[in-house]
Amino acid sequence: MSTVLEQIEQEIAKLSAKAVRKNTGTIRTVADGVAKIDGLSDVMYNEMVQFPGGAIGIALNLEEDEVGCVILGDVSMLKEGDEVTTTGRLLSVPVGKALLGRAVDALGRPVDGKGPIDTREFNPVEKIAPGIIVRKSVSQPVLTGIMAIDSMIPIGRGQRELIIGDRSTGKTTIAIDTIINQAKINKVGFASGDPKFRPMYSIYVAVGQKNSNIARTIAALEAAGALEYTIIVAAPAADNPANQYIAPYSGAAMGEWFMDNNMDALIVYDDLSKHAVAYRQISLILKRPSGREAYPGDVFYLHSRLLERAARLDGKGSLTALPIIETLAGDVSAYIPTNVISITDGQIFLETDLFNQGIRPAVSVGLSVSRVGSAAQLKATKQVAGKLKGELAQFRELAAFSQFGSDLDAKTKAQLDRGSRIVELFKQPAFNPIPIELQVVTLWAMQKGYYDSLPLAKVSAAAKALREFFSTRQDALLTTIRTKAALDAEIEAGLKTACDAWKATFAA
Amino acid sequence: MASNSKVAGLLARKLFKLSLVDGAVSPERVAGILEYVEVHRPANPVMVLRAYHRLVAAELARSAAVVEHAGPVSDAILQAIAAALTAKYKRPVKTVAKPNPALLAGLRVHLGDDVFEASAAGQLRALAESA
Numbered sequence: 201m202s203t204v205l206e207q208i209e210q211e212i213a214k215l216s217a218k219a220v221r222k223n224t225g226t227i228r229t230v231a232d233g234v235a236k237i238d239g240l241s242d243v244m245y246n247e248m249v250q251f252p253g254g255a256i257g258i259a260l261n262l263e264e265d266e267v268g269c270v271i272l273g274d275v276s277m278l279k280e281g282d283e284v285t286t287t288g289r290l291l292s293v294p295v296g297k298a299l300l301g302r303a304v305d306a307l308g309r310p311v312d313g314k315g316p317i318d319t320r321e322f323n324p325v326e327k328i329a330p331g332i333i334v335r336k337s338v339s340q341p342v343l344t345g346i347m348a349i350d351s352m353i354p355i356g357r358g359q360r361e362l363i364i365g366d367r368s369t370g371k372t373t374i375a376i377d378t379i380i381n382q383a384k385i386n387k388v389g390f391a392s393g394d395p396k397f398r399p400m401y402s403i404y405v406a407v408g409q410k411n412s413n414i415a416r417t418i419a420a421l422e423a424a425g426a427l428e429y430t431i432i433v434a435a436p437a438a439d440n441p442a443n444q445y446i447a448p449y450s451g452a453a454m455g456e457w458f459m460d461n462n463m464d465a466l467i468v469y470d471d472l473s474k475h476a477v478a479y480r481q482i483s484l485i486l487k488r489p490s491g492r493e494a495y496p497g498d499v500f501y502l503h504s505r506l507l508e509r510a511a512r513l514d515g516k517g518s519l520t521a522l523p524i525i526e527t528l529a530g531d532v533s534a535y536i537p538t539n540v541i542s543i544t545d546g547q548i549f550l551e552t553d554l555f556n557q558g559i560r561p562a563v564s565v566g567l568s569v570s571r572v573g574s575a576a577q578l579k580a581t582k583q584v585a586g587k588l589k590g591e592l593a594q595f596r597e598l599a600a601f602s603q604f605g606s607d608l609d610a611k612t613k614a615q616l617d618r619g620s621r622i623v624e625l626f627k628q629p630a631f632n633p634i635p636i637e638l639q640v641v642t643l644w645a646m647q648k649g650y651y652d653s654l655p656l657a658k659v660s661a662a663a664k665a666l667r668e669f670f671s672t673r674q675d676a677l678l679t680t681i682r683t684k685a686a687l688d689a690e691i692e693a694g695l696k697t698a699c700d701a702w703k704a705t706f707a708a
Numbered sequence: 709m710a711s712n713s714k715v716a717g718l719l720a721r722k723l724f725k726l727s728l729v730d731g732a733v734s735p736e737r738v739a740g741i742l743e744y745v746e747v748h749r750p751a752n753p754v755m756v757l758r759a760y761h762r763l764v765a766a767e768l769a770r771s772a773a774v775v776e777h778a779g780p781v782s783d784a785i786l787q788a789i790a791a792a793l794t795a796k797y798k799r800p801v802k803t804v805a806k807p808n809p810a811l812l813a814g815l816r817v818h819l820g821d822d823v824f825e826a827s828a829a830g831q832l833r834a835l836a837e838s839a
Contacts, residue, residue, distance in 0.1 A: 219817070219826035220834070238762065239821040265717070265763065285823075 223286040227251075228266060230278050233440035234485040237267045237284050246326055248287045253277045256307075257284070258291055258442070261486050268486045270442035272307060292322040293450045295457035300401060303418060303432035306447040308454075311434060312418075323453040325446060329508035336514040338545075341576040342400065342466060345381030345633020346374060348563045348626040351585035351643060352592070353548055356576030357400075357464050358512025360521040362540055364532065365550030370561050371524045372413075373630045374548065375468040376420055378522065379404060381633035382466060383426035388635075398517075401458050402430040403467040405451035407444050408474030411436045420631055437474075444478035452509045452519075459517040467510065471524035472503055476536045493535045500539050507543050532567070546570040559623060560630070565592045578636060579686035584643040588622065595619020621651055624659035637681040638667045644687070645699050662706060669702040716752050720759030724767070731799065733767050770820035773803045778811040778827065793819055 225239030235257060243249065243259045249269055251257055255278065261268030271278070272291075293308035298319040303312040310317050338356035355361045363371045382400040389397035404421075406414045414434050421427040431454055435447035448469050458465035469475070476499055483496035491497050503523075510521035523544065525537050530552065532541065541547055546569045554562035574582075598616055602608060608616070625646055628634065634642070642663050645651065650666075651659050670678055677694045684691065723745075727737045741760075750756050773793050775786060786803045793801040801819065808816070814827035825831075 219815075219824040220830070222823045222825060223821050224823050225821060238766070241821045264721075265766075 225249075225267060225284045227278060227280055227282045227284060229280065230271070230275060232481070232485050233271050233275055233442045234482060235269045235271055235275075235278065235284070237269060238265070240267045240284065240286060243267055243286050246290060248289050248291045250285045250287055251278055252282050252284075256287075256291070258446070260482070261488070270445065270482055271440070272442050272446065275440065290324040290326060291446070292324050293453050294319045294321065295323045295454050296321050297401075299431045299454060301428045301430070303414075303434055304450075306433065306435045306439070306443040306450050308433075308450060312432075321457070323457055325449045325453050327453065327456065327509065329505065330511045330513055334511075334513050334516075336512045338512055338572045338576050340398075340464075340512075340518070341573075341578060342378070342520050343381055343385065343636050344374065344378040345384070345635070346377055346561055347628060347634055347639050347642065348561055348565075349374070349548060350577075350636060350639055351581055352565060352589040353546065353563070353568045353570040354573035354577040354581070355520065355522075355546075355570060356512075356573045357520050358510065358518040359546070359570070359572050359576075360507045360510050360523065360544040361570060361573070362523050362525060362544040362547035363550070364525045364527060364537060364541070364547050365562070366527050366530055366552045369550035369552055369555045370630070371526070371550055372417065372470055374550075374561055375404070375470060375522050375524060376417060377631060377633045378402075378466065379421060379430055379468065380424040380426045380631060381635075383421075383424065383429045384633065384635070386429055387425070398464050399429070400464045400466055400520075402426070403433065403451045403455050403465060404430060405433040405435075405448050405467065405469050407435050407447050407469065407471060408437050408478060409470065411438065424631060441478040441481045444475060445482055448472070448475055448506055452506060455519045456509060459511070459513060459519040461517065462515075463517045464520070465517070466520045466522065469506070469521065469523040471526055472540055473526045473536055476502065495535060499536070500543075503536075503540055504543050507540075545572045558627070560627060563626075565589055566596060578640075580640045580681060580684075581636065581643075583687045584640055584647055588643070591615075592619060592622055595622070617656075618652075620656055621659050622646065624656060625651070625663050627660050634667065635678075635682070637678040638670060640681055640687070641670050641678070641695065641699075642667060644692075644695055648696070648699070650699055650703060665706050666699070666702050669705070670698065674698050712752050713755060716750075716755035717759050719750055719756050720763060723756070723760050724763040727764060728767075732771060733764055738764065766820065769818070770797075771799065771801055773801050773817050773819040774806050775803050776806050776808040776811060776816040776818070776827075778807075778809055778813050778829075781805055781815070789815075789817060793817075 223240060223242035225237040227235050228238050229236045245259060245262055247259050249257045249259055251271060255271055255273035257269035257271045259267050259269050294317060296319040298317050302310055302314060302317055305311050338358045340357040342355045342357055343350055344355065363374055365371050379402040382402055386399040389399060414436055418432055421430055433447050433451040435444040451467055455465040455467045476495060479499065479502050480495050484490060488496045507521055507523060510519045512518035523540060525540050527537055549564040549567035550562045551564040554564065595615060598612055602616060625642065645666055651662055654662050677698060680691060723741050727733055727741055729737060745753060773789065775781065775789060786805060790801055790803045811827035811829045816827045816830060817824040
């Protein structure tokens with residue numbers, strides 16, 4: 201008996217004394233969040249490496265006799281000669297529903313002071329985008345709640361729609377409005393008990409932004425009751441460039457979890473201009489050859505591999521991406537804007553002039569487009585807004601010409617009048633998304649000329665009053681429009697009766 | 709134009725290749741190279757020699773395993789380690805013993821970039837990191 205026990209004890213002793221092999225290197229230089237390391241002969245591209253003091257890094261440059269690593273975390277304690285070890289793992293972040301309602305950093309660690317996040321699942325930050333076979337065409341809408349967008353530049357689940365414009369033109373507001381609208385739809389959907397309802401979860405990735413702006417965004421989402429359906433990934437301007445570089449990929453990994461688990465998610469990258477700048481900084485410190493505007497040669501791949509991860513998968517869920525790009529003086533032909541325009545499936549272009557004229561959201565109809573979203577547009581919206589984009593574009597052209605002379609024929613005057621009414625109708629305050637059924641009602645009334653007799657300055661107020669009238673008195677009709685998602689003769693008759701009743705009260 | 713450090717690195721690598729005989733650093737060759745560098749000074753000689761030193765040191769570290777130990781280590785153990793590493797890396801490896809009381813118990817073997825950790829201190833550290 202004792203021999204048997206001895207054998208087992210020897211085996212345990214053998215196992216517990218088993219040597220662990222580590223591949224190590226030593227820091228040669230460390231500067232600006234990037235370390236050059238001697239050794240690490242076994243390291244793989246994009247592998248996570250362990251620095252002393254708990255900091256981790258990612259091996260980005262594998263050269264003949266040194267390895268270049270970006271460091272995620274505190275670099276102040278690192279010095280020349282410190283030992284670095286390989287981990288054999290790719291950088292991963294926590295994923296799952298436990299992250300909803302939380303603000304995390306680029307590595308998925310909570311930064312909101314609400315305690316640890318209870319999740320055991322991890323997804324790699326870098327992942328190859330889904331291939332052709334597993335993808336499905338875009339056919340379900342993502343309703344932003346912004347009338348100008350839902351009616352003229354519709355977005356579908358799985359689409360990549362760029363939001364582009366100069367600073368302070370309302371880019372973030374559009375993204376936040378969309379997130380708030382998803383939360384509103386989720387609440388209505390869950391309350392309805394419809395088993396076919398597919399909620400949409402949101403991820404907001406803040407890259408290189410001021411902490412105060414991020415705090416304001418979180419406060420806006422919380423006030424609107426949207427934070428519980430949203431994950432905030434924050435890599436503010438004060439973070440090192442490595443964190444800013446990795447944050448959008450971390451957000452994508454969190455979004456992919458929803459997509460892979462038969463759910464739908466929306467991800468906002470705010471913004472990719474600053475992301476490109478952070479990557480340029482890393483690349484220059486790593487001494488990679490620089491190209492146009494000092495960006496490295498792979499800056500296109502930086503964004504294409506990120507945005508290609510947004511998809512609608514056959515038999516699974518979807519990930520819709522809303523990247524944001526900031527232009528300088530409206531120049532959409534700069535390097536990063538053209539790159540991202542070519543990667544995405546359309547763009548919402550915001551103009552400073554329109555914004556300053558008080559037309560908010562300042563969507564430029566001529567330069568904005570949605571390449572796949574129209575397939576996902578609701579039939580009801582198509583019925584009432586099918587010709588709007590053309591009419592508005594025509595209006596802009598005529599408005600430009602009409603500045604040169606006052607002798608205009610009746611038809612042109614009518615077109616100008618109608619155009620200016622549409623512009624007024626599309627004005628919408630921030631953080632106030634409009635449900636799709638109310639959008640349909642507003643546009644149907646416009647189509648049928650209910651605002652034609654009103655002075656131009658009163659159109660916005662009239663549309664608001666009409667929506668209030670329907671919300672308070674025509675709930676059944678609104679529910680029918682929402683569930684049927686198309687206008688038939690019966691609904692149109694109901695709309696006419698209700699609008700006539702409203703007109704009488706409004707005129708009075 | 710390539711930077712000075714890059715040019716120095718390339719030259720150092722060429723000199724390093726000339727220092728090898730049958731895949732191992734030859735002291736005679738190294739002495740000859742140092743003599744040659746002294747006579748025919750390249751641009752940035754300090755930078756070249758530093759890069760050369762780093763390459764030679766890395767190569768020497770690949771063939772000499774440093775065995776750190778907390779308690780006494782017999783020659784038989786050192787020989788067994790050398791034999792095991794020679795078999796694993798398929799090149800002759802010799803061992804150099806180096807006492808290190810900070811390990812508490814057990815051994816830690818360094819060979820080139822690889823570290824084989826079988827010490828009590830290493831296990832305690834791993835335990836602390838996993839907690």
